[in-house]
Amino acid sequence: MPDQNEKWVTELLRLAEGDDGKKTEKQVRILEAAVEIFSEKGFAAASTSEIAQKAGVAEGTIFRHYKTKKDLLLSIAGPIATKLAAPFIMREFAAKVLDIRHERVEDLFRMIAKDRLAFARKHYKLLRILIHEIPFHPELMAQVQTLFKEIVFQRMEKIILHFQEQGQIIEAPPWRVLRTAVSLFVGMVVTRLLILPDDPIDEDEEIERTIDLLMHGLSPKPRV
Template sequence: MTDFKKMVETLEQTTEKDRKLTPKQEQILKAAVEIFAEKGYASSSTSEIAAKANVAEGTIFRHYKTKKELLISIVTPFMTKFTLPFFASHFANEVFEEPPEGLESLLRTLLKNRFEFAKENAPLLRIVIQEMAFHPELQENFQEVFLEE
């Protein structure tokens, strides 16, 4: 994923007490994103994530009490600190940097912008879209942040 470093920085900024992620946590998060995006949350296991991250399964549970907590630690910061603020501020700045000449120009700019964002963040977007329907806490968080932004 081309924007993984940004995502990790975002996750670091939103962790409890603003603590930094350890290299093992970064490995776990990266592996979890790849496996959740590929197989879905329900079809993946912490043992698969541990194997992909080259850590012991117990290391995952040392940092994240449950697989669901791992999922939430990935999706929530992505939604709250990256996706929605991007829609609210960066999107407007990029799309309206130069005033569009007409409706067709505006639509082309909007579509190009959204396509680039989706392409850069495909694995995370796939996880969000797949899992939003099954986890009420993700839905609630999304609604809160969306209304705020």
């Protein structure tokens, strides 16, 4: 569907850091075709000749803009990885979500979960590429690790310590608390969008159950 592809490319161009929006028509078609093929077949199985054919350009045109197939992949996946951490970078989001303005830690987790689930749905095709390719490309893995360690964790550490002081979170290293929360929320998103996309799931309820599991674990003991 060309109109849907165009939305992916428009979003991708907007996500790319430093992008001035001055892409040629051929570049847009190349990105459009690459998103489609990388998402469906994966990086390893995709070929630049196939991408060129789908984009309606000569294969050499791709290499005039991107030196290698991997450069083309990184031009797609890199901006998405950055955008995933963007709320923890942007001051307006930090002021709304991360500046300890929530009385209950559940409210903070709920807001973040809803925001990132909405982002994942909006950029589903692009995220699928990122998720599939991170384990096989050290450059992508390093970028995600840097974003997590230097931005997400640093912003969240003081929030976790604040709620620990209030007795709302158990005494544990903040990185462990964050790792647990990230694991649950990423698992929820991946299951919802990739594994069981057609299941009739109430997403608000799923978020609430995930937060409940995060806060209380699997213990059947009565809550105090």
